[in-house]
Amino acid sequence: MTVETGGVECNSCGQSLPDARPDDPAEGRPPCPACGSMSRLVKVYLHDEVTFHTDLVLKKRTPGFKSGGRSRPAQEQWSGDEQSADGIWRDRQRVVDRENNRYVERMTDPNGTVIRDVDEPLDQHLRHGSDKPKG
Numbered sequence: 695m696t697v698e699t700g701g702v703e704c705n706s707c708g709q710s711l712p713d714a715r716p717d718d719p720a721e722g723r724p725p726c727p728a729c730g731s732m733s734r735l736v737k738v739y740l741h742d743e744v745t746f747h748t749d750l751v752l753k754k755r756t757p758g759f760k761s762g763g764r765s766r767p768a769q770e771q772w773s774g775d776e777q778s779a780d781g782i783w784r785d786r787q788r789v790v791d792r793e794n795n796r797y798v799e800r801m802t803d804p805n806g807t808v809i810r811d812v813d814e815p816l817d818q819h820l821r822h823g824s825d826k827p828k829g
């Protein structure tokens with residue numbers, strides 16, 4: 695967290711007082727040139743490293759739709775930034791379309807380079823995923 699002291703303003707009318715110091719003693723201050731007030735506002739800004747990452751999940755539910763014997767969303771979409779093992783946040787879009795047996799995954803570097811582009815039948819994707827038969 696970074697604390698930064700900004701300008702000093704008149705607390706009554708908002709006139710900025712470029713010559714005033716945040717730690718000026720109360721006595722001996724010049725009054726506000728605009729309204730004559732002795733009241734001051736010292737602006738302090740707090741900075742924090744905040745990075746926003748969007749993460750959006752869409753689910754399409756079709757009544758009665760089942761997949762693998764379970765009631766599951768007919769279609770799911772994930773869209774958001776994902777931090778890779780190398781620490782870089784990459785845009786990642788994923789679509790699992792159980793209705794149409796389709797799996798789409800696209801990962802994009804911050805500079806716009808597509809580093810992963812998958813578009814294949816969902817059952818094929820699952821086969822080389824965790825559901826892969828052992829042996």
Ligand SMILES: [Zn+2]
Nearest residue numbers: 704707726729
């Ligand atoms: Zn003033």
